[in-house]
Amino acid sequence: MKTYKIDAIVLKSRDMREADKILTVYSIQRGKQRIVAHGAAKPNSRKRGAVQPFCFSEFMLHRGRELDSISQAELREGFTELRLDLDRITAAAYAAELMDGFTAEGEPNPSIFSLFYSTLHLIAVGYQSVMILRAFEAKLLGYSGLQPELNRCGACDTEIRDTKVFFGPQQGGLLCQECAGLEKKALKFSRGTIEILKTLYRWELTKLHQLKVPIALQQELNTLMRTYMEYHLEKRLKTTEFMDRLHKTNLYGGTNI
Incomplete structure (x- = not known):
């Protein structure tokens, strides 16, 4: 078939020529893929509202030689509240960057899609972003087959009972x-x-507002998760660098994000 439909959330976009954009999206049907939005940068484009980062949209796509292109686009959920607050949109950008880093093209996963959609929704409506993001990180690692071992030693398989514990990313x-x-x-x-x-692995995202975590433990958890994710990604995320500059700290878990 020359055309097909997907229901997707836009992870990121970049300009291509004067009026076109290349989008990276994650869809229910096909997982992550790159697509072209011709003319989307024009002020009067009908596609414009549906192709913005973090928008959940329905796309009708036409197959191309290298990248498929959008023939029709309909916005389903814009998460408008994200764009009214710097902390919220930064948190959304961080989640989207993790989605891009931990998913492969053409490998759909309904659980990952649902996790990302729910995370954007909760951040948009004002849930405290810090624990939502920690839970998102943890669950995304789990769905990616990278959930850390939290009961036994990863090297010798001894059960861990100590008050102070050690973590090895490798x-x-x-x-x-x-x-x-x-x-x-x-x-x-x-x-x-x-x-x-x-x-965080046991609870649903919607229950996390009940979890009261001291700042010191938030900071430790942030350090643990960031170190473990960067080990697997083999790079530092651009959004964490922005968070550090924005809040003048290297521990974004101690802030609103």
């Missing part, structure tokens, strides 16, 4: 004290931080 989870001594990049955390992370 080993994919906790380390016992003996194995941590052999790993230069092992990080030390409070047991409470690990218990909070376990809770």
Whole structure:
């Protein structure tokens, strides 16, 4: 078929020539893919409202040699509230960058789509972004097959019972004290931080407003998740750099985002 329909959220867009845009989207039907929106940058374009980052839209696509192009676009949910607040739109951009980093083109996953959609919705309506983002990170890692081991040593399989625990990104989870001594990049955390992370895996996103987490543990959890994700992505995310500059701290978990 020369045309087909997808229901997708726009992860990012970039200009191509004067009036065209290349979008990276994540759809229910096809997962992540790049598509072309011809003329979308024109002020009077009918596609303009549906192709903005973080919009959930229905696209009718026409197959092309390299990239498929949008023939029709209908906005379904614009998450307008995101664009009224710098913290919210930064949080949305961070989630979108993680989606781009941890998903492969042409591999649809309904659970990942639902997670991303729910995350954008909760951030837009004013849920505290900090724990929503930590839960998004945790669940996205889980759906990507990268959920860390939080009960036993990732090196020797010993059960971890200590109050202070060590985490090894390369080993994919906790380390016992003996194995941590052999790993230069092992990080030390409070047991409470690990218990909070376990809770994030168990709870639905809509319950997280009930979770009261001290700032110190928020910061530890942020450090743990950022280190683990950057290890797998093999790079630092652009949005975390912006968060650090915006809030004049290297721990964005201690702020509203």
